[in-house]
Amino acid sequence: MPSTQARPAIAVTGLRKSFGDQVVLAGLDLTVPQGTVFSLLGANGAGKTTAVKILSTLLKADAGEVRVAGHDLTREPDAVRAAIGVTGQFSAVDNLLTGGENLLLMADLHHLPRGHRRRRTAQLLDQFGLTEAGGKPASTYSGGMRRRLDLAMTLVGSPQVIFLDEPTTGLDPRSRRDMWQIVRELVASGVTIFLTTQYLEEADELADRIAVLDNGRVVAEGTAEELKRRIPGGHVRLHFAVSPHLDAALGVLPQASREPDALALRVPSDGSLRSLKALIGQLDDHSVEVDELSVHTPDLDDVFLALTGAPRHEEVTTR
Template identity: 85%
Template sequence: MTTHSRPAIAATGLRKSFGDHVVLDGIDLTVPQGTVFSLLGANGAGKTTTVKILSTLIGPDAGDVRVAGHDVVREADAVRAAIGVTGQFSAVDNLLTGRDNLRLMADLHHLTRADGKRRATGLLDQFDLADAADKPVSTYSGGMRRRLDLAMTLVGSPRVIFLDEPTTGLDPRSRRDMWQIVRDLVAGGVTIFLTTQYLEEADELADRIAVLDKGRIVAEGTAEELKRRIPGGHVRLRFADTDGLDAAQRVLGQASRENDTLALRVPSDGSLRSLKTLISLLDDRAIEVDELSVHTPDLDDVFLALTDTRKVAAQ
């Protein structure tokens, strides 16, 4: 396997227990380089344990786990050199300035004084912190602190970054600023492993999403693939008059009728194939549609359906 095609993260049969409590029950993960992978799960599902194993903070009980091509047990130092970890709460020093925080990290990464100064200046510019660079971090807003925290993670030029709840407590504008930073990092080839409670965040950022429940991966795919697995999706068709509405209902059969809005709701998974079939049925009978919109379940629906189903099955 070439370096370019090698996954940024690969785990097979990953298991971890604490005493009699099984936290991870044989999970498999593959994260391509230069992508955002989001791990979703309720509190206690095993997300934090997964991140701790992948970032070498604790060891697995079983399984083959590699990050940036290195075994997390046998080559832990090489893994640490390739990764950055940004926790849920900012790990910045409030008494230092933003610039001093970054230069401290540069010292920890053994950069020369000149290189550390250049790296700090570049990151302050990149994260829109230059104007506040020489002010104490205690004066920073929540969004500024999160940006500085991520900038500190980047001092060592990691290839893989673990982001744990990166926008917790941020206002909507700061959250979107952080999302753009993540997109820019990925565009530059960095791989992001994201854990978040905000399902909108995973929907917005993740190339692939895995749902973790009771220590197992219960579903994985793109956001759209996951949404199509859940019942409730439909196509809404609106017509100019009752003649068109009546004709369409005779053809489509199972559609739900909305008389007041001259609309039909047709069950659909939202896929291109099902849309083409639907449109062909209407076109073949020369039925004019004024407006067509596709409605699919959101990730909240997916998350609740997948986890609740397992809870019911376990009872």
């Protein structure tokens, strides 16, 4: 776990941005610890991509204070740029160049010492499983290979903070999971990841903390499990071998509801260990025999829908 005493990788206070009469960010506050994955979720127009553009120095804010990797965004934009990497929704790969040439071009742009450029290129090709394809034109790469190369190009300058804006859009499940593993390895090495994604499963899988953005404000923040427990509908399902056992449980658990056409009960629960232990203790105290127990909690889709009012499977990209 990251130290609570460490300087935040990103600290945002009162960030505001409007386009004409449209307020996109209405006082955004965020703190991202070093060496973690922080995911920002929001429906179309919530302000996610606008926030990423501001934090990565691509767009000026109207108001607010921001520090990235310890540098003030307004007073030290060059220092911020030197400390970050950005991988956007659309690949920055040059199709006319080979994978290795794309990386060498980035090394030139970062002014790496001449002797270090080819070593860094070879290292990244190996790290991302692209050594064999490194001499082939990027136009021949699959979608997953292009995304890996795109992220490798972002890492040429060894950034402390990486902004991943929709990094796995359009990838097949295997390529998506390959990218997830790369993200985990980067975080394990101390890199901080600021992630926006249209796949709520991705945030659930990767993020240490998640913020839900709605109408330019953070309406909820916490771990995935903390957010899920805020949404009603969680329950423990108890399945019984015979009717007398179910009837005995109903006598002990007046809050339980019976499932139709099954020897099963649903007991409202937030899914926490404390509530589960209390339930098991209650059943044990009354010698109620349960054949099977399972915990059901709302998923991030439910959280997203409840907090933003967005359609359940709406893409959450923004302007």
